[in-house]
Amino acid sequence: MNITETDKIAVYNLLKKIAVIAAVFSLLVCLFFILNYFQLVTNDPLNSPALEKFYTDLDANPNDDALRQQIRSLDLLARKAYFTKQWQINFGGYILFAGIIVLLVSLKLMSSFKHKAPELPGAPEDTWENRLLSQKWIMYSGIVILSVTITLALLTRKEMTAASFEKQGASKYEIPSENDILKNWPYFRGPRTIGYAEYSNVPQFWDGETGENILWKTPLPKPGFNSPLLWDNKIFLSGADESAEEVYCFDAETGQIIWQRQVTGIPGSPSEPPDVTEDTGYAAPTMATDGSYVYAIFATGNLVCFDVDGNKIWGKNLGVPDNHYGHSSSLLVDRGMLLIQYDHGNGASVMGLDASSGKEVWKVERDMGIAWSSPVLVNTGNKTEFILNANPNVVSYDPKTGSELWRVECLSGEVASSPAYADGIVYAANEYAILAAIQPGDPPEIIWEYEDDLPDASSPVATDKYVILSSGYGSVTCLDAKTGSVYWFHEFDDGFYSSPILVGENVYLLDLKGYTHIFKADTTFSLLNTAKLGEESSAIPVFADKRIFIRSNENLYCIGEK
Amino acid sequence: MKKIILLMLLLVLPVIESYSQVQRFPKPEFESGYTQPVPVKSFPRSVSLEYLDVAVLFIALCLSAYFALKKRSRNYIFSLMLFSMIYFGFFRQGCVCSIGSIQNISLALFDKTYVVPLGVIAFFTLPLIFTLFFGRTFCAAVCPLGAIQDFVILKPQKLSNRLNQVLGLIPYLYLGLAVLFAATGAGFLICRYDPFIGFFRFGFNQNMFVFSTAILLLGVFIARPYCRFLCPYGVLLKWASVLSKRHVTITPDECIQCHLCADSCPFDAINTPTPEKYPGDPDKGKRQLILLLILLPVMIVAGGWSVSKLSVPLSRNHYIVKVAEQIRLEDTGRTNLTTEFSEAFRGTGMPTTELYNRAAHIQARFKTGSWILGAFLALIFMSKLINLTLWRRRKDYEPDKAACVSCGRCFTYCPKEHERLLELRGETLEHNRN
Numbered sequence: 001m002n003i004t005e006t007d008k009i010a011v012y013n014l015l016k017k018i019a020v021i022a023a024v025f026s027l028l029v030c031l032f033f034i035l036n037y038f039q040l041v042t043n044d045p046l047n048s049p050a051l052e053k054f055y056t057d058l059d060a061n062p063n064d065d066a067l068r069q070q071i072r073s074l075d076l077l078a079r080k081a082y083f084t085k086q087w088q089i090n091f092g093g094y095i096l097f098a099g100i101i102v103l104l105v106s107l108k109l110m111s112s113f114k115h116k117a118p119e120l121p122g123a124p125e126d127t128w129e130n131r132l133l134s135q136k137w138i139m140y141s142g143i144v145i146l147s148v149t150i151t152l153a154l155l156t157r158k159e160m161t162a163a164s165f166e167k168q169g170a171s172k173y174e175i176p177s178e179n180d181i182l183k184n185w186p187y188f189r190g191p192r193t194i195g196y197a198e199y200s201n202v203p204q205f206w207d208g209e210t211g212e213n214i215l216w217k218t219p220l221p222k223p224g225f226n227s228p229l230l231w232d233n234k235i236f237l238s239g240a241d242e243s244a245e246e247v248y249c250f251d252a253e254t255g256q257i258i259w260q261r262q263v264t265g266i267p268g269s270p271s272e273p274p275d276v277t278e279d280t281g282y283a284a285p286t287m288a289t290d291g292s293y294v295y296a297i298f299a300t301g302n303l304v305c306f307d308v309d310g311n312k313i314w315g316k317n318l319g320v321p322d323n324h325y326g327h328s329s330s331l332l333v334d335r336g337m338l339l340i341q342y343d344h345g346n347g348a349s350v351m352g353l354d355a356s357s358g359k360e361v362w363k364v365e366r367d368m369g370i371a372w373s374s375p376v377l378v379n380t381g382n383k384t385e386f387i388l389n390a391n392p393n394v395v396s397y398d399p400k401t402g403s404e405l406w407r408v409e410c411l412s413g414e415v416a417s418s419p420a421y422a423d424g425i426v427y428a429a430n431e432y433a434i435l436a437a438i439q440p441g442d443p444p445e446i447i448w449e450y451e452d453d454l455p456d457a458s459s460p461v462a463t464d465k466y467v468i469l470s471s472g473y474g475s476v477t478c479l480d481a482k483t484g485s486v487y488w489f490h491e492f493d494d495g496f497y498s499s500p501i502l503v504g505e506n507v508y509l510l511d512l513k514g515y516t517h518i519f520k521a522d523t524t525f526s527l528l529n530t531a532k533l534g535e536e537s538s539a540i541p542v543f544a545d546k547r548i549f550i551r552s553n554e555n556l557y558c559i560g561e562k
Numbered sequence: 563m564k565k566i567i568l569l570m571l572l573l574v575l576p577v578i579e580s581y582s583q584v585q586r587f588p589k590p591e592f593e594s595g596y597t598q599p600v601p602v603k604s605f606p607r608s609v610s611l612e613y614l615d616v617a618v619l620f621i622a623l624c625l626s627a628y629f630a631l632k633k634r635s636r637n638y639i640f641s642l643m644l645f646s647m648i649y650f651g652f653f654r655q656g657c658v659c660s661i662g663s664i665q666n667i668s669l670a671l672f673d674k675t676y677v678v679p680l681g682v683i684a685f686f687t688l689p690l691i692f693t694l695f696f697g698r699t700f701c702a703a704v705c706p707l708g709a710i711q712d713f714v715i716l717k718p719q720k721l722s723n724r725l726n727q728v729l730g731l732i733p734y735l736y737l738g739l740a741v742l743f744a745a746t747g748a749g750f751l752i753c754r755y756d757p758f759i760g761f762f763r764f765g766f767n768q769n770m771f772v773f774s775t776a777i778l779l780l781g782v783f784i785a786r787p788y789c790r791f792l793c794p795y796g797v798l799l800k801w802a803s804v805l806s807k808r809h810v811t812i813t814p815d816e817c818i819q820c821h822l823c824a825d826s827c828p829f830d831a832i833n834t835p836t837p838e839k840y841p842g843d844p845d846k847g848k849r850q851l852i853l854l855l856i857l858l859p860v861m862i863v864a865g866g867w868s869v870s871k872l873s874v875p876l877s878r879n880h881y882i883v884k885v886a887e888q889i890r891l892e893d894t895g896r897t898n899l900t901t902e903f904s905e906a907f908r909g910t911g912m913p914t915t916e917l918y919n920r921a922a923h924i925q926a927r928f929k930t931g932s933w934i935l936g937a938f939l940a941l942i943f944m945s946k947l948i949n950l951t952l953w954r955r956r957k958d959y960e961p962d963k964a965a966c967v968s969c970g971r972c973f974t975y976c977p978k979e980h981e982r983l984l985e986l987r988g989e990t991l992e993h994n995r996n
Contacts, residue, residue, distance in 0.1 A: 093764065107716055128841035130723045135950045137724040141731065142943045146868055149936075153871030265892055265900050267909045312893030314913045357913045 012113045019106035026099035029092055036085055036092070050074060173356035175336050176291040185230040185542040188286035188330035189499060193376040194421045195461035197543035200504030204518050206559045208534035208552075215547070215558040216255035222246050224283030225497075226330070227539040228551050231289050234258065234308060235542070235549055235556065238296045240282035242273050245298045247287070247306055252549070255558055259310030266302045268317035273300050276326030279538075284328035286374070286540075288338070293355060295338055299326040303340070305358060314358035322346040323370055328416070330374035334384065334399045337361060343371035343390050350375075350388060352402055362402035368393065372416035373430075373459070380424060380440050387426055391415045394428040396440060406444040410436040417455040418499075422462035422481060429469060431456040437467070437484060448484035453477045457538075459499040461507065466521050470496040470509055476517075478525070488525040492517060497538035510537055514552060533557065612681040615654065619685060619704065622646055623692045626699040629970070630810050634979065636970035642703035643712055651706030656762040660685045660700070661707065661795040662753045664737070665744035672745040689795075693802040697809035701789060701799060701967035707758050708967065711786040714778055718785040718828030726830050727946065729791040730965075734942045737794035738935040739876075746927045748880040757788060785828035789967065800964040810961060810968045815978040817958035824959060826975040831965035836956045851951050858944045865940025866933040877921075877928035886921035889914055 054071045058064065182191045182198050189195045206213035222239030229236045235250040245263040250256065276282055282299040289295070293313055297303045304315040321327045322345035329341040338353040343366060351363040369391035376387050377399060386399040392412055396405040413432040420427040425447065429435035435450040456472040466487065467479040472495040478487040494511040501508045502521060506528060510516045514533035520526040535552035542549040547560040622642060629638040650659065658679075663686035670678040689700035701708045721729075740751045753759070757774040780787045789796055803809065812823045812832065823832060840847065877883045881903070888904045891897040893914065907917065961972070973979045 097764070104714060108713070111716060128837075131950045134724040134727040135947055137728045138731070138943060138946050138950070141728045145939075146864075149868045149872055152875060153868070259894075261893065262898070264898065265889075265904060265908045267905075267911070306893075310894065312889070312914055314911070315908065316911065356915075358911065 008113055012110060015106045015110045015113070019103055019110065022099050022103035022106060026096055026103060029096045029099060033089065033092055033096065036089055039085065048074075048078060051078070173292045173336070174290075180291055184232070184289075184291070185228075185544065186289045186291070187229070187332055188227055188288075188374050189376070189418065189459065189540060190501065190543070192378075193332060194378060194419075195459065195499055195501050195540075197501050197503040197508075199543050199545050200506070201546050202503060202543055202548050203546075203559055203561050204506075204529045204531065206531045206533075206548075208514065208532060208557060213559050213561055215560045215562065217558070218250060218255040218257070218556045220551070220554060220556055221248065221257075221260065222283070223281055223553065224551075225279075225281055225328070225538045226283055226286040226551075228542050228549050228556065229287055229289050229294070230542050230544055230549060231291050231294075231308065236287055236289055236294045237551060237556070238283045238287055238298070240298050242282070245282065245296075245300065245302060245304075247294065247296050247304065249294075249308070249310060250556060252544070252547075252558065255556065261306060261310050261312065263296070263298070263302055263304045263315065266304065266315040266317050268319075269302050270300055270317075270320050274320050274323070274326070277324070280326035280328055280372075282326065284326055284372075286330035288331035288333045290333045290336075290355065293333075295331050295333060295355070297327065297331055297340065299323070301327070303353075303358070305338075305355070313356070316358050318342060319346070323372075325372065328372040328374075332375055332377055332386070334377055334386070337399055339375060339377070339386055339399055341371065341373070341375045341388050341390075343368045343388075345370050348390065350386075350397060350402065352399060364397065364402045364404070366390065366395070370414070372414065372457075374418045376419050376421060378421040378426070380421075385440065387419045387421070389415050389417060389419050389428050389430065391430075394419065394426065394436070394438060396426075396444075406440055406442060408436065408438050408444050408446060410434055410438070410446060410449075414456075416457045418459040420460040420462040420467065422467075423464035425462070425481065427460050427462050427467050429454050429460055431471070435460070435467070435469065435479075435484070437481070450479060450484045450486075453489065455496075457497040461500045461502050463502065463521060466523075468500050468507055468521065470500055472496060474511070476500075476509065476519075476525075478521070478523075487523045490519075490525045490527075498540050501540065501543065503543055508541060508543075508548075510539070510541055510550065512536055512538060516541070516550075531559075612658075612679065615658065616681050616684040616688075618649060619688055622704045623688060623700060626703040626968075627692060627696040630699050630702055630968040631696055631808060634810075634814060634970065634973050634982075636973060639703045639968075639970045640712075643709040646704050647706050647709035647713065649706075650704070651710060651758070651762045654706075656706060656756065656759045657753075658682055658685050659707070659756075660689045660705065661793060662750065662756070664795055664798070665740055665750040665752055668741045668744040669747070673747060690798060690802050693799045694805060695807055697803045697806045697961075697963060697966065697968050698796075698799050699810075699968045701796070702969050705789075706762065707756075707793070708786060708789050710758050710761065711778070711781045711788055712969065714781045715785045715828055716782045719783050720825070721784065721830055723830075726790075726965075727950075731942065731946070732791050733794055733797045735939060736792055737797045738938050740794050742876070742928070742931040742935050743879060746877070746880060746924060746931055748877070748924075748928075752794060786967070790829060790965070803966070804963050806963060809963050810966065810970070812959055812961060812972045813976045813978045814982045817960070818978060819958065820977060821959065822977065823972045823975040826972040827961075827966075828971065829965060829967060829969075831962045831967070832972065833956060833960055833962045835958060836954070838955070840953045847951060847953065851948065854944060854948050854951060858941070858948075861940040861944050862937045865943075866935075866937035869936025869939065870929055870932040873929040873932040874925065876932060877925045880924050880928075882917070883921045883924055886917050889917060 051071065051074055054067060054074065058067055058071065061067065185191060187193050190197055203213050208214060220239055222241055222244065224237065224239040226238055230252060233252045235252050236248065238245070238247050240246065247261050247263065249258040251258050273282060276299050284299070285297045287294055287296040291308065293305050293307050295303070295305050299321070301318040301320045302315065303318055305313040307313055318340070321342065329343070332339040333355050336355050338355045340351050340353065342349050342351065348366040348368040349363055350366060352361045353359060354361050371390040373389040378385055378387065384399055385396045385405055387394065387396045389411060392409045393407045394410060395407040397403065398405060410428060411430045411433045413430060415430045417430050424439070426438040426440055427435060428438060431454045433454065435454060437447040439445040439447050453469065453471055453475045455469050458470045460467055460469045462481055465481050467481050469477045469479070474492040474495045476490045476492065479485065480487060492511055494513040494515065496509060496511050498510040505521055506518055507521050508516055508518050514535045514537045516531045516533070518528040518531070520528065533550060533552055535554055537550060537552040539551040547558055550557045550559065625642055626639065629635050629642060650656070658681055663682045666678045666682045667686050669676045689704070692700055743749055743751045755773070757770070757777045760770055760774050777788055824834065826832070878887065885903045885907050888901050889907060892900060892904055
């Protein structure tokens with residue numbers, strides 16, 4: 001069929017009309033769209049003034065069922081209107097799409113009817129100058145790209161480089177040697193966990209008020225009744241209040257805070273902290289360290305692990321403990337196993353976690369009451385035992401597997417005092433119960449018992465000759481380790497929450513008012529000195545080479561001869 | 563008319579943007595008896611349909627080559643292009659596509675645990691094989707991305723040679739980045755920034771909508787801007803097309819030097835004849851070539867070094883590095899704000915050291931990859947410069963094998979083509995005049 005020029009013009013004009021109609025139609029749909037869009041943006045149906053007013057009225061009359069029904073009806077209406085508008089937008093989109101397609105097709109066909117005649121021959125474009133110009137442009141663009149690349153590279157945060165992550169990732173966990181542990185103070189009651197200091201070359205006199213023998217003193221950001229730890233030249237402790245839990249690292253030389261980390265992002269962490277008493281607080285348990293990592297636990301059940309440089313390694317919540325004072329059992333770490341005593345009203349248990357990952361290795365449910373005491377780790381001859389005081393039993397576990405080795409029923413009441421150990425005998429005591437000297441074995445045997453002036457919060461310390469007890473009432477008793485007979489009894493003015501620490505042949509015992517009483521571990525009471533901190537304290541001092549570190553309620557002190 | 567088009571498109575912009583919003587609405591706070599629908603998991607496309615796609619691709623490639631080389635018909639090519647836009651675009655919603663398949667292949671090469679579906683391999687290799695024989699006939703009528711752009715070409719403008727050269731470098735950069743991201747597991751960049759997928763699927767996110775509409779608007783005046791100045795698969799097709807044995811020609815016979823086809827190509831893909839003799843100083847040209855060849859290894863090292871310095875910011879596109887950085891910021895007290903990703907990570911119970919180790923491993927891969935990317939880009943830059951220094955004698959107007967998409971627009975500009983068509987109809991030029 002031959003199409004004449006007239007036909008072509010007619011078709012062209014028809015297409016033009018179609019294009020114009022499609023354009024007008026699409027424009028109208030566009031306008032509808034814009035109106036609908038602004039309505040959707042400006043009108044939030046669920047926060048309309050009418051609904052708000054109804055809500056306010058309902059707050060005032062919460063039992064008004066008619067009003068409740070009105071709100072529901074209005075809410076439903078608002079939703080219907082909203083979704084209708086949405087449907088309109090969706091449907092309109094398709095209509096608009098169709099309109100644009102018609103417009104484009106018309107324009108396309110029109111252009112095919114308006115065939116452009118070829119230009120008459122001209123000079124070829126591909127001149128040598130053009131090529132040279134292109135070369136220049138490519139060079140310039142190369143220079144621009146290179147400059148942008150280098151500028152961006154310079155602006156990059158350097159600490160986020162691969163090397164940095166490698167360093168973090170490479171901070172592998174290492175189990176410390178026995179010697180390293182003894183050189184430091186990695187646990188609540190010293191490197192042996194039973195209240196023994198390895199260094200005896202420490203001062204016997206200081207005065208926190210005059211500054212005598214006080215090398216430095218640093219205020220603590222948050223409160224906590226936990227005791228400091230020392231590893232190499234770093235001191236670790238934790239602090240917490242209702243709003244936050246924190247872990248601190250101090251420079252042992254200067255007292256400056258090296259790092260301070262808030263414990264955040266722990267899965268399962270409660271939104272509201274549990275109720276605790278003032279004298280226990282949210283950070284009563286002492287941390288533990290093995291020189292690679294430090295571990296902290298709080299009254300919320302949050303357990304966190306940082307490396308010694310303050311990088312968080314892992315964190316988990318053990319479940320909010322049901323504890324009317326607040327959780328206070330301190331942590332221990334033994335050859336890669338983090339050991340936790342977790343005796344609470346909603347389920348007593350003891351567990352061993354892989355220290356490097358926080359993964360549970362073993363867990364033993366216990367038929368015990370709530371306990372505030374801390375476990376100890378002792379070598380009873382050919383094996384290491386993990387011994388816990390609780391109500392009503394003293395129980396020994398294998399720290400590797402959690403298997404029970406022995407148990408003795410001898411405690412009662414609110415058990416907060418931790419076991420002591422010396423010369424193969426375990427000493428467990430608690431107020432309103434007894435002090436029992438236990439010979440571990442199968443079966444274990446109570447060698448002797450003692451019933452007076454028993455400790456409530458502090459823990460006894462024992463040697464092969466003596467057992468020394470201190471109480472919250474200020475009494476200190478020295479017993480014969482073999483028989484339980486009293487060598488001496490002394491009453492101080494203030495009570496003890498801290499525990500006696502054996503430093504060489506002497507005992508250092510810090511009272512609640514901040515006085516450290518230094519006396520001989522001997523058959524007779526012989527007070528060597530009383531050093532004054534000038535502040536209240538419940539913590540156990542840390543004994544290092546020529547220095548003592550004490551946490552008061554407000555500050556961290558370093559004591560040493562100037 | 564241009565004004566109408568502009569007005570239309572400018573109005574459409576905010577409108578479709580609103581259409582593209584993902585609407586969310588809170589659930590009622592009271593019990594309404596309404597049962598929330600259970601999320602449904604969509605199943606992968608069946609294998610038989612995957613084979614159907616491959617068959618359709620193969621047939622379309624055959625037809626495209628036939629229409630371009632044998633039939634020399636723009637109308638047939640255009641019809642096939644419309645079919646491809648509907649089938650591979652709107653019906654198959656732009657997936658699987660040959661352009662994106664680069665990433666699957668790259669990932670499979672560097673991650674032994676990743677298995678590439680056969681269909682994806684076919685979509686990657688078939689167009690390349692066809693291009694190696696027949697030029698870029700895939701771009702002409704089979705690629706849905708090319709088709710949608712071709713459809714909106716209304717007022718194509720010529721770009722200067724220098725602009726074409728410079729903008730033509732972008733696809734190499736895009737290709738390099740896409741391969742780097744895919745090979746390191748950081749994601750499929752090409753799919754993430756596919757400008758036309760939103761049109762094919764009737765759904766956009768806000769930023770992509772602006773980008774997509776801009777590309778399509780630009781396509782009204784700059785023919786196929788994505789194909790020419792972005793498409794990473796186009797780079798591979800260019801290389802294959804240069805080697806193609808049978809490429810479309812403007813004239814079906816000998817070029818009669820009429821120059822009528824000079825302005826026919828909207829893609830600036832027609833090479834014009836060159837002077838008979840080397841127009842510059844031959845000694846200077848030689849010196850320049852030698853200098854560029856000496857500089858080539860230096861620039862490759864410089865390019866590798868400079869881009870490797872960007873490996874850290876580039877690696878942040880990997881979710882593990884992103885999470886590791888966030889965890890690091892949180893754990894070192896530099897931010898108190900957690901993200902849903904960091905919270906999710908902590909929920910896994912994975913030790914931070916393990917996360918850091920993984921991040922370090924990925925960053926190391928990015929470092930190596932960035933070196934290669936920089937070296938590759940430098941090589942491309944230098945090759946371009948060297949290529950522009952070389953002198954090749956060209957007598958006729960002929961398609962630039964690399965840039966020509968075999969669309970067939972130029973055919974009807976050639977008097978020889980008219981002669982051929984008349985002969986096919988059994989007529990002669992004289993007879994036609996009479």
